[in-house]
Amino acid sequence: MARALSSREIDAFRAMMQCGTTLAAAEILNTTQPSVSRLLAQAQDAVKFRLFDYRRGRLVPTPEAKMLFEIVQKHYLGLETIQQAAESIRSSGTGLLRIAATPSLAMGVIPTIMKAFRQSSPGVSINLQTGGSLQIRDGLLNGIYDVGLTTSGAHFRTGEFEIEVCDESEALCAVCANSPLASKKEVAVSDFQEATLLTLNRGDDLSDLWRQTLAQHGVKPSSEIEVTYSAILCSLAAADLGIGVVSPYIKPLISDNVRFVRISPRISVKMFAIFPGHLVKSSLSQRFTRSLKETFLHNDPHVVKCGDCTE
Numbered sequence: 001m002a003r004a005l006s007s008r009e010i011d012a013f014r015a016m017m018q019c020g021t022t023l024a025a026a027e028i029l030n031t032t033q034p035s036v037s038r039l040l041a042q043a044q045d046a047v048k049f050r051l052f053d054y055r056r057g058r059l060v061p062t063p064e065a066k067m068l069f070e071i072v073q074k075h076y077l078g079l080e081t082i083q084q085a086a087e088s089i090r091s092s093g094t095g096l097l098r099i100a101a102t103p104s105l106a107m108g109v110i111p112t113i114m115k116a117f118r119q120s121s122p123g124v125s126i127n128l129q130t131g132g133s134l135q136i137r138d139g140l141l142n143g144i145y146d147v148g149l150t151t152s153g154a155h156f157r158t159g160e161f162e163i164e165v166c167d168e169s170e171a172l173c174a175v176c177a178n179s180p181l182a183s184k185k186e187v188a189v190s191d192f193q194e195a196t197l198l199t200l201n202r203g204d205d206l207s208d209l210w211r212q213t214l215a216q217h218g219v220k221p222s223s224e225i226e227v228t229y230s231a232i233l234c235s236l237a238a239a240d241l242g243i244g245v246v247s248p249y250i251k252p253l254i255s256d257n258v259r260f261v262r263i264s265p266r267i268s269v270k271m272f273a274i275f276p277g278h279l280v281k282s283s284l285s286q287r288f289t290r291s292l293k294e295t296f297l298h299n300d301p302h303v304v305k306c307g308d309c310t311e
Helices: 007-020 024-029 031-047 063-092 103-109 110-120 133-142 207-217 231-236 248-252 281-298
Strands: 052-055 058-061 096-101 124-131 147-150 159-168 171-176 187-190 194-199 221-227 243-246 258-264 268-276
Touching: 007 024, 007 031, 007 058, 007 063, 007 207, 024 031, 024 231, 031 110, 052 243, 052 281, 058 063, 058 110, 063 096, 096 103, 103 110, 103 124, 103 147, 103 231, 103 248, 110 281, 133 147, 133 207, 133 268, 147 281, 159 194, 159 248, 171 231, 187 243, 194 207, 194 231, 207 243, 231 243, 231 258
Parallel strands: 096 124, 096 147, 187 258, 194 221, 194 243
Antiparallel strands: 052 058, 147 268, 159 268, 171 243, 171 258
């Protein structure tokens, strides 16, 4: 019968997963390598399944270990959030705002939005984490984040969440600056015929919608390059490896070697602020959301609107 893992066994397991070797794990835990090995053996005995395999003299985590590590990470993130909140309250007296955002938003428009917010709330400590919509969803449900920011609302349309639309813009086509398409007023569906389609992974709302649009018009790209992040897609576009449809909120991050052109038919892109429905909104999250909306309303030049794309 499986027994509960001790805190020392969990610490050793987490350190091993993070460092990859028992020696490195021992260093960060300030203990010896044999001690880490012993704790890992005890942890494996406790859970009653294999945590690591030996391959070429190294310990390699099993799929079960990776699943367990995800749970352990959530546990530690919760503990760290408590510690950060206590420290923030102690040092500033104004609290901690925990934000989760998709990578394209976090690297694109959020720095400008955060700067505007901190001008009115300089004493607030902020924890900004990035992740996909499903990760943000789980974090909000588990009380890890105060607010989530995403352009994909599909995973949040239940009674478990409160959703606010903070901005609405249009999807853009990312093309190389040297491409003939860069000088066009708009890119048509037909321009994707026999082109290399740069796209995000299936399951992304915007990418899936554009695939459906191409299919409805009978347009068949010559090939696809599928990536995880919009920034990577734009880097590939800059290298003239293809063309792809992206959220306009990524534009502040991208180099001059990429042009963003309107697409036809138009596709609306919204930025959502998501709150856990089972919790009362914190005053900080409400202030942040107001600041976010005001930044877009005042048309800050660093925040992309449709009018900033190629004419």
